[in-house]
Amino acid sequence: MVVLGINHKTAPVEVREKFSFTGKHIAEVNHLLSVHAALSENLILSTCNRVEIYAIIKKDDSDYLSRIKNFLGEYHKINISDFENRFYLHKNEKVVEHLFRVSSGLDSMVLGEMEILGQVKEAYRAAHNAKTTGKVLHRLFEKAFNTAKKIRTETAITRGTVSVSSAAVRLARKILGELADKKVLIIGAGKVGEQLVLYLKKNGLKSILITNRTFEKAQVLAKNFGAEAVAFENYHDKLSDVDIVIASTGAPHSIIKNDDIMHLMPKRKQKPLFLIDLAVPRDVEQEVNKIDNVYLYNIDDLQKIVDENINLRKSELENCEKIIVSARQRFIEWLTNEDIKHHEN
Amino acid sequence: MLSFLKNPYLSLHIISIHLSYIIFFVASVAALIYLVEDIQLKHKKTRVLFSRLPDLSFLDKLNYRLIGLGFPILTLSIISGAFWARDIQGAYWSWNPREVYSLVLWLLYAATLHVRLSEKLRGRKVAILSLAAFAIIVLSLFSSCP
Numbered sequence: 001m002v003v004l005g006i007n008h009k010t011a012p013v014e015v016r017e018k019f020s021f022t023g024k025h026i027a028e029v030n031h032l033l034s035v036h037a038a039l040s041e042n043l044i045l046s047t048c049n050r051v052e053i054y055a056i057i058k059k060d061d062s063d064y065l066s067r068i069k070n071f072l073g074e075y076h077k078i079n080i081s082d083f084e085n086r087f088y089l090h091k092n093e094k095v096v097e098h099l100f101r102v103s104s105g106l107d108s109m110v111l112g113e114m115e116i117l118g119q120v121k122e123a124y125r126a127a128h129n130a131k132t133t134g135k136v137l138h139r140l141f142e143k144a145f146n147t148a149k150k151i152r153t154e155t156a157i158t159r160g161t162v163s164v165s166s167a168a169v170r171l172a173r174k175i176l177g178e179l180a181d182k183k184v185l186i187i188g189a190g191k192v193g194e195q196l197v198l199y200l201k202k203n204g205l206k207s208i209l210i211t212n213r214t215f216e217k218a219q220v221l222a223k224n225f226g227a228e229a230v231a232f233e234n235y236h237d238k239l240s241d242v243d244i245v246i247a248s249t250g251a252p253h254s255i256i257k258n259d260d261i262m263h264l265m266p267k268r269k270q271k272p273l274f275l276i277d278l279a280v281p282r283d284v285e286q287e288v289n290k291i292d293n294v295y296l297y298n299i300d301d302l303q304k305i306v307d308e309n310i311n312l313r314k315s316e317l318e319n320c321e322k323i324i325v326s327a328r329q330r331f332i333e334w335l336t337n338e339d340i341k342h343h344e345n
Numbered sequence: 346m347l348s349f350l351k352n353p354y355l356s357l358h359i360i361s362i363h364l365s366y367i368i369f370f371v372a373s374v375a376a377l378i379y380l381v382e383d384i385q386l387k388h389k390k391t392r393v394l395f396s397r398l399p400d401l402s403f404l405d406k407l408n409y410r411l412i413g414l415g416f417p418i419l420t421l422s423i424i425s426g427a428f429w430a431r432d433i434q435g436a437y438w439s440w441n442p443r444e445v446y447s448l449v450l451w452l453l454y455a456a457t458l459h460v461r462l463s464e465k466l467r468g469r470k471v472a473i474l475s476l477a478a479f480a481i482i483v484l485s486l487f488s489s490c491p
Binding site for chain 1 (some may be wrong): 382386387389391393394395398400401402441442456466468469470
């Protein structure tokens, strides 16, 4: 039993993309691989962060590796020897451990992310459809899904929020409740701000206003986001109406003052206001946070949440390893028993 | 049936006062959770993000809606209490400590409802009012031997 692969740790995206397989063709590729490399069982896992080939080798086959690599090179029409040092190869129980770690998100770029489990399941389904999986891979992946589930429920590895955008959305939910009927105003345009808007939209927020010193820029962005552009001179009027303000201008001094918000709150009928200040230097005066029903988070506050969560996840690694080791142990025992049965028959 | 329960005003008084106190208790719990979460959010204590406790907006609504529900019941209990007092003492209102407590309580909840419904205050201060009013209920229970 082996796994041959490249991932985000061994290769940059320019290299990984050369080897990746599109979901549409994956069943067919599994079949081709099985024939070309004469494998007993095989399964391809191809995501944006990794390409891995799990294979059960036939007995007394010592040449399998060059055949698999040949196949990869031929299929992608690249000279595989140029990338030799990008690949890693694990054998036997290392394969089990590796797969369990991958499925649980422990090997992911963002530690503990959960998307990977779905991708592993998808990869399994494709190989299953191509009939290139057998008894061993079937059992191995079934155990991988169980282990990932166990790690998710019994440890805090997937807990918390590990991006600035998701931290901001969580805060917004905690302050404002359901986001669907809320309004956001974006002042200025920056990359983080744009990501945040996309994330808010994904989380149900519908009403988006965009303003910028250059109105044309606001219009372009508004078009991209399905938002409404507001002239910079008029954005103050909109403050009484919105629930979230994302500020990310390049202004050298603060543009939202304490006094402004103090006078604004009675007009807003004390409706809660969540201010997200992504700008450096800051766009919003810090004292604003002291006003009732106003919550101000700047980029450092958000980054601190992210860092705390990443540390929380890291502190859970030991517990995850324990679960993985014992699951691996059980799988290896099963495999040994199967081997014995096989020989007895 | 116990003899004092034969007076319909007393029965009504007892039922309504208990009902309103239970409602105000739940409101004060919502207010307390609101205050804890509010402080954590203001001070960027991020543990609050992972608690399963409800969001601020929900707690604020729950607090004032419960007060809105409890208030007419409290009013009913004060009126029925006054009628009962007339039946046994001959006077609706005699400014005894219990009645003064009730009046203060009634005024405080009336004020809380007024500022929240007119949207002059929201959130933290309404939560504080709710807690203060419930503190008066607790005080009155401890000092209410007639």
